[in-house]
Amino acid sequence: MAPRYAPSLRSCLVPTLLLLQLAFIVIFYFKTEIQIHVRAHGDSFSDVYPMFQDVNVMLILGFGFLSTFLVRYGFSASAFTLLVAVVATQWAIILNGIETFIGKIRIDLRSLIDAEMCTASVLISIGAVLGKTNPVQLVLISLLEVSGFILNKWVLQTWLKVQLLNSIMMLHIFGTFFGLMLTWTMYRKGSEEGFEKEKFDQRSGLFSMLGTLFLWMFWPTFNSVLVDGRIPGRKLGVVCSTYLALAVSAVAAAAMSVLSSPKGKLNLIHMQQCILAGGVAVSVAISAVYQPWVAMTIGLTATVVSTVGHRYLKTQMLLAFQCHDTRTVLSTHGLPGLLGWLIRLILEVQALDDHTTAIRFAVFHICALLATIAISMSMGIITGLLLKWDFWRPPQENKCYDDQAFWEFPHLAKRK
């Protein structure tokens, strides 16, 4: 007979986490040291530190609380995000530095930020499988996705001569397609009927709003932190552009949400996810955005696409493709990311006088997208197939989206 209670995590989670962490410490012992000398072309510590903290807040608090909208999944959403973030960041520090086989990996704020960018792509992906996975599976996802993302970054940089900044900003597209393939592979029958606990209420909606606002407010930092500070005004330009794009997004999200609602009401999920669309699109298009109005137009278009996606595409994805996307990452990160990619193509090609160079750029730019999609989808499917294995003890149907599966509630016990 099937167990009535959620399966214990003990035999699976504890050795995974402890062995993994010990392995990380051993690798750090042999391979890393603190970067003592300031890099020649770098900003000073106190210039970068506040931006590092902003990114940190976005990952831990922003993504963590963004996912708390599920009414009975708040503890898991915030704590598992933290767990995934710290595992992914440690792993990314190691993989990012692996090119230096000889010698040690020098750790400084820049390498932490680089690692956190890889982590961001993982945090996007796990939004698609939110509530349907256990922490062991999430840890495995973070390991495999970071590996895939760094592989993709390496392919883009080495073979397609994509600049570091642009290859990192593919994280939105990478994370989305990885997440979609993951949730598609792990599809469970019956998901199309909907889950009782997959909803928000007044309380969880407001916690989720909090996380969203932190993402929204600090997105200018996210886009500008890796921009070279030596080009005068470039960092400022990215900050102002992103800020304006996000401002337009907030206005457009409200308008589009009401427009597409039969009752003419706002939808909280739209006001949370779609106000970020402008930031996402500008992220991907960042190296071609120089004018405020361009950023604002990107923000407007991205939000329109994102809201339409939220309203109509989510159900279609589920019914037609058996792809159940809890946090609707396709419409939040995927579509705006693709739009940003397209706009960058148009802007860059337009700015080039030379016909040959323009075609050359376009070919490379299209290849970069195809490579990213190919790598992310194949890694997503591989990860999904691995995680389908019953060995990992996924939560049963009736324990999905429920903290009860993973958390002790001592106050309930006491009442007995």
Place this chain on the structure above:
Amino acid sequence: MAPRYAPSLRSCLVPTLLLLQLAFIVIFYFKTEIQIHVRAHGDSFSDVYPMFQDVNVMLILGFGFLSTFLVRYGFSASAFTLLVAVVATQWAIILNGIETFIGKIRIDLRSLIDAEMCTASVLISIGAVLGKTNPVQLVLISLLEVSGFILNKWVLQTWLKVQLLNSIMMLHIFGTFFGLMLTWTMYRKGSEEGFEKEKFDQRSGLFSMLGTLFLWMFWPTFNSVLVDGRIPGRKLGVVCSTYLALAVSAVAAAAMSVLSSPKGKLNLIHMQQCILAGGVAVSVAISAVYQPWVAMTIGLTATVVSTVGHRYLKTQMLLAFQCHDTRTVLSTHGLPGLLGWLIRLILEVQALDDHTTAIRFAVFHICALLATIAISMSMGIITGLLLKWDFWRPPQENKCYDDQAFWEFPHLAKRK
């Protein structure tokens, strides 16, 4: 027969927002560009950016969550604050730069911060009509109030030779009187009986505490961000003074709240609104405060005034003047702001040896207050009369202070 449901926002909100946003983008296309060269007398990007983010957090998160104390109005409070903030900021960037008819408006962090200060005055005003207006009305308020505030700034600077910093810090007084006139003009019969949903509970009170604490913590940034960094120690002085004034406010608010309570208990609203009074008063008096003890005395006095206002004035305003002030902005921003104005007058006059100069200063200082009050009140009344028009479909009596009027609640729909 009157409609049972809240009126749809579709026909009104959607075109307003979309046309407004398109107009903004067109204006930005013709009139703005990013400031590439660092201003001669400015701080560097990385000096200002953390302070810009603090101000951003105050506006979006601080004011947004401060208003979530209403038990069923959390989504609206946080999301509409965001909407108002982004509309007001875009409009303020344009109006602030309008003096340069020829040439373009250069956007940098300083112009964003200037614009956010105008936005702050709007966020104060909408506190007075919180829960009684719909988003279309709020957007109109933000457009009209920003225009009024920038007009007032221009009058103070051009005719009364008030320094930029001092004219901006009138935002507390401007916002209060604008908001009061607004709520007075839009008064509905029956408001004096109180609304069933105009209350807080354990949950909403804590969300509101969160917003308050962000305002409280970052108020030193708010007061110092526009201070000229070239005067040695001045920025530090403002930060320390504001910090100490806020510390005294927190102590005094607790004492006064208990003192004025018949049962000797604390009141949550006092502990939220009155702990900010010291920061408000120091804002307005900022250019005359050089000693810590002065700031602390201002904090103490402002909090006493503010708490007394909260305890006794709110009901009086409603019953005697038909002025229903949801977030009690009169006692939170108005009275402490007037007190700060008075203290600045005393301090500046006292510091002047020359009798003639002192009288001259006093006359100008009094004129600045009267001009601010006159402009804010007349703009408030004009705005209020405009918004009374039924065309804007204000929420009905029984839908005031209720998210149900504006938001889809899909989980309720599913349960049916």
Place this chain on the structure above:
Amino acid sequence: MAPRYAPSLRSCLVPTLLLLQLAFIVIFYFKTEIQIHVRAHGDSFSDVYPMFQDVNVMLILGFGFLSTFLVRYGFSASAFTLLVAVVATQWAIILNGIETFIGKIRIDLRSLIDAEMCTASVLISIGAVLGKTNPVQLVLISLLEVSGFILNKWVLQTWLKVQLLNSIMMLHIFGTFFGLMLTWTMYRKGSEEGFEKEKFDQRSGLFSMLGTLFLWMFWPTFNSVLVDGRIPGRKLGVVCSTYLALAVSAVAAAAMSVLSSPKGKLNLIHMQQCILAGGVAVSVAISAVYQPWVAMTIGLTATVVSTVGHRYLKTQMLLAFQCHDTRTVLSTHGLPGLLGWLIRLILEVQALDDHTTAIRFAVFHICALLATIAISMSMGIITGLLLKWDFWRPPQENKCYDDQAFWEFPHLAKRK
């Protein structure tokens, strides 16, 4: 007959707070001024200000919301933390500057940060008596503990030649033992049976998570803010070490919590308190940590110790020693702090070639610990005895952990 209602705070709290605050203002009037000239060896204002704000956020928001896990004590936890923080900081500014009997205390960001570090030790201690004390008692605790902590700092620096940074970082150990003695002295019969309201739920657990995450994210700032910025790479090293230690803590806390649970489930309190253990241990050991892997090992060990303490020690402390520790500060700050102290001893002794110097260091190091424990325990007992006095009107048994004892709930009154 005993009163049915909670005793009024009026006669006790109001004069205490007002007189205290007036006394502070008078002292500030005579003894303080703003530091106008930048200290010769100091960082510039804009280097330090963001870090000052991070520390501020940790104290006010981090500790404030960390304590909101009690299901009916949210208002008190957040507001009383604020009250204690501002009283303690003002008192610490005065006491820290008291050495300059002649001349004035110069206030700058550094003196505010120094004062906030003393405040941190108070905020740790009050975690042990959370929910069992009224605000008057908390204010007295903050005055006495700050005095004790600064006495301890003075003893360590003057007699035992401990460096300023290391003496400040004893705050975890000092705060814990002070708090434990306090709660032991104030023990009430019947506490071992547990309180009905001493529990968390979905809502309060998530608010508490929010505070925790702010502490977790900004802990690198906490450890590095006092580090001398002139040693190249030292500040960076502390930031990276602390970050990695905290990352390991998050992984280890999840593993250990599941491992020690009979049902194989996570415990929310562990995921909140124990993820901080790495940061605490690195704080105390900070001047001996130069390699990332050392910090990570410290993080792992500290979290193991802390989780075991949470799971088994809390009940033991209550039953065997009559020491009821609400927020389990012993396991969160005490044990990791002692571990950090031990690891620093080992690392420093190991690094010293000279046998005599090593022994000399060990003796001084052990004396520093013993002095800290002795002073903190005796101050804690003195404070506890003072607070047992009925004059302070402590909350009755049935009003412990309940906001109703201290706060007006106007919406309940209205319903009658």
